[in-house]
Amino acid sequence: MSTTVKDLNKWANAHTYFTLDLLRIALGVFLFFKxxxxxxxxxxxxDLISPIDKIGGGMFLIHYIAPAHMIGGIMIVFGLLTRWAIISQLPILIGAVIVNFMGELHTQNLIIAFLTLSLCVFFLFYGSGKHSADYFFKMQR
Structure with a gap:
């Protein structure tokens, strides 16, 4: 597993672009403000989670979603433990896509949730890039 992450990091650092770093920062800012x-x-x-509130855990979701977006967004902006921050976002974003099909379909919310999920999956594999705290700390060794 660690060799796979190292290989992904080597590939990402060799193919890093400033626009991808800006995209990562924009994703983090979006999640933070959300x-x-x-x-x-x-x-x-x-109201958003009401279609799945029948399953239970509604209060847990309310107390998980907002802080996870805020803390994860800040971590993604700085590129600090980016993959871990994105892993914490994935259940929320998958749920956001599913909620649109369970309740009333809001096309705009579905598109935003799907694009955010797609960006998170991309950065899960790509990593934080060269202009990040992860890269800085790795180079300090």
Whole structure:
């Protein structure tokens, strides 16, 4: 497993581009502000997860989604433990895509959730790139 991550990091560092770093930063900023939106408007979040609230764990989801977006977004912006931050986002984003099919279909929300999920999957494999805290700390060894 660690050789696979090392190979992915070597490939990503050899093929790093400033635009990909800006895209990673934009993804992190988007997730951070989405977390702020959820905290400042809890009813909006409650309404979003209402189709799956029948399954249970609604209160857990409310207390997981906003902080995970905020903390994960900051970590993604700085490129600090990027893959771990993205792994914490994946269940939320997969749930966001599924919720659109379980409840009333909101095309705009579905597109945003799918694009964000796609970017997260990309950066899960790509990593944080050369202009990141992960790369900086790795070079300090």
């Amino acid at each position: 977390g702020i939106t959820f905290i400042t408007n809890i009813q909006y979040l409650v």
